[in-house]
Amino acid sequence: MDFSQPTFAHPDLDAAIDKHPLIAAPDTSLIKAIALMGNKRMSCGLETQNLELDSSDSISSSSCILVLDQDNLIGIFTERDIVKLTAQERPFADLTLADVMTQPVITLEEKNFPDIFAVLFLFRRYQIRHLPIVDAQANPIGVVSPETIRQAMKPANLLKLRRVGEVMSKSIVHTSLDTSVLDVARLMTQERVSCIILTQLDIEENILIPAGIITERDILQFKLLELKLDDLEASQVMSTPLF
Numbered sequence: 001m002d003f004s005q006p007t008f009a010h011p012d013l014d015a016a017i018d019k020h021p022l023i024a025a026p027d028t029s030l031i032k033a034i035a036l037m038g039n040k041r042m043s044c045g046l047e048t049q050n051l052e053l054d055s056s057d058s059i060s061s062s063s064c065i066l067v068l069d070q071d072n073l074i075g076i077f078t079e080r081d082i083v084k085l086t087a088q089e090r091p092f093a094d095l096t097l098a099d100v101m102t103q104p105v106i107t108l109e110e111k112n113f114p115d116i117f118a119v120l121f122l123f124r125r126y127q128i129r130h131l132p133i134v135d136a137q138a139n140p141i142g143v144v145s146p147e148t149i150r151q152a153m154k155p156a157n158l159l160k161l162r163r164v165g166e167v168m169s170k171s172i173v174h175t176s177l178d179t180s181v182l183d184v185a186r187l188m189t190q191e192r193v194s195c196i197i198l199t200q201l202d203i204e205e206n207i208l209i210p211a212g213i214i215t216e217r218d219i220l221q222f223k224l225l226e227l228k229l230d231d232l233e234a235s236q237v238m239s240t241p242l243f
Helices: 030-038 081-089 116-126 146-152 154-158 181-191 216-225
Strands: 020-023 064-069 072-078 131-134 139-143 174-175 196-200 207-216
Touching: 020 030, 030 064, 030 081, 030 216, 072 081, 072 131, 081 181, 081 207, 116 131, 116 146, 146 174, 146 181, 146 207, 174 181, 181 196, 181 216
Parallel strands: 020 064, 174 196
Antiparallel strands: 064 072, 131 139, 196 207
């Protein structure tokens, strides 16, 4: 495989940075923060320092929040943190972002962002999936995540990489259909994965068949809906069929 090709080694790096990350103050309630993550409003971007939310802005979801105190980046909160707190059965209503954010924040200065591989190295080294990009004064410019990297990479480059069998994960974390969603969240936290496959036994073949999936994003939505996760079976809310 030739990594020296400019179109592969140097995709549109600027496009890999989400310059409209969701941001909030440290005293923001956790309930409000989760609601914002489920309904992200795109503002004018960090480069304008316009942090106001406008009802006319387009809406999408966000997998993280940058926590800023007087324009200083002091923490980050992600979907994985929501799953962890859910698994711990923490009382969300009593918490603020300051109580649960990850700090200090691993960041990368923009001038040290030569290519996608620098980010992937930090992802692996620190076991993170959201990397804030900052300027020389440590002011946040945006966030790079696996999703933004996929958007920046050209489809032709992805197709030329390798066969699926060479890069797929062969150790799949799974559980049965009657597992409670709370226990699914606990399993995600224990195994540090972003999704759990739900399986059922094929009696005739005596093998486990994938039947559905629950992701970190699903856990966020369940918390927004205030579902009682310890009484809710995974089979009732899983995404199915699987692709």
